[in-house]
Amino acid sequence: MADPWQNAMDHAVAVARKAGEVVCEALRGDRAVMTKSSVVDLVTQTDQKVEQLIIHSVKEKFPTHRFIGEESVAAGEPCVLSDSPTWIIDPIDGTTNFVHAFPFVAISIGFAINKQVEFGVVFSCVEDKMFTARRGKGAFCNGEPLQVSRQEAVEQAMVATEFxxxxxxDVVNKIFQSLRNILCLPVHGVRGAGSAAINMCLVASGCVEAYYExxxxxxxxxxxxxxxxxxGGVLMDVEGGDADLMSRRIIAANSKTIAERLIKAIVPFSVPRDDAA
Ligand code: LIP
Structure with a gap:
């Protein structure tokens, strides 16, 4: 049977590529910076422009679909994941990187129905890497299949995280306690690309065994x-159990063994959910 969402996924890939051109072009010019929830929570006109570009283009083809977009939510739109077809958009994941021209920025487009992600597209535009996945059909980077690492020994693992x-x-202390615990397991190393989406694609690519934040x-x-x-990887909550996309906490790992070992070392702290009223 033909895939009912192939059209939508092809559209997501095409619009992510177009958005990537806008982001790469903007990286060559001036980038005026504004702030959101704190002085280090940054946004630029390019974030807003790219989000509008993606939403307008999707709306033309799929007028009944819903959206959760980072900059629309920042502007006051509700952040609700219903059972309806919903496009979940981060126009620039890695905005701080973008501001500093640190070359890891991604356009992230997820598509969910009944609260389940049906396809995902992450375009790391400076690297020119198009990561794609369709539920039940595998994950790819520029068309090549992806496979997580098979390393099960945490002492030989590379772990990604962000600050x-x-x-x-108090939060910064907890972040450093987790880092200290993990470094002392020990692990081979700790890295961070500055973009959650790219860190997770590094897990999918087998370059790091896990990412948490x-x-x-x-x-x-x-x-x-x-x-x-x-x-082939797993997604869990940082205190164990299933991952919840709206909870603002995630560990993505190559295996349950590695995830559970890291969960014991992570010092959790609470954050308001994305769907908190
Ligand atoms: C960023 C995430 C990163 C996190 C940053 C920020 P943005 O997303 O990718 O993992 O540490 O605080 O949330 O704001 O660049 O889309």
Missing amino acids: GSNRDA IGIHVWDVAAASLIVSEA
Whole structure:
């Protein structure tokens, strides 16, 4: 039977590529910076322009579909994941990288029905890497199949994480306690690309065994969550149990063994959910 969402996925890939051209062009010019929830939570006109470009283009083809977009939510739109077909968009994942021309930025487009991600597209535009996954059909980078690492020994693992944009001293202490615990397991190394979506694609590609972060949003991880699971990885909450895309906490790993070992080392802290009223 023909895939009912193939058209939508092809459209997501095409619009992500177009958005990537806009982002790469903007990287060559001036980038005026504005702030959102804190002085280190950055946004630029390019984030807003690219989100509008994607939403307008999708609306023309799929007028009844819904959207959760990072910049639309920042502008006051509700962040609700219903059972209806919903496009979950981060126009620039890695905005701080973008501001500094640190070359890891991605356009992230996830598509969910009945709260389940059906396809995910992450375009790391400076690297020119198009990551895609369709539920049940595998994950790919520029058309090549992806497979997570088979390493099960945490002492030989590479772990990715980020510091996020919360500078509350108690939160920063907990982030450093987790890092200390993980470094002392020990692990081979800790890295961070500056973009949740790219970090998760690194898990899917087998370059790092795991990525975790508390404080991310549904638009950072929706598309990449399917890319990880279709590459054979697992998604969990940082305190164990199933991952919840709206909870703002995630661990994506090559295996349950690695995820559970890291969960024991992570010091959790609470953040308001994306769908908190
Ligand atoms: C970013 C995430 C990153 C996190 C940042 C921010 P944005 O997304 O990709 O993992 O540490 O605080 O949330 O804001 O660039 O789309």
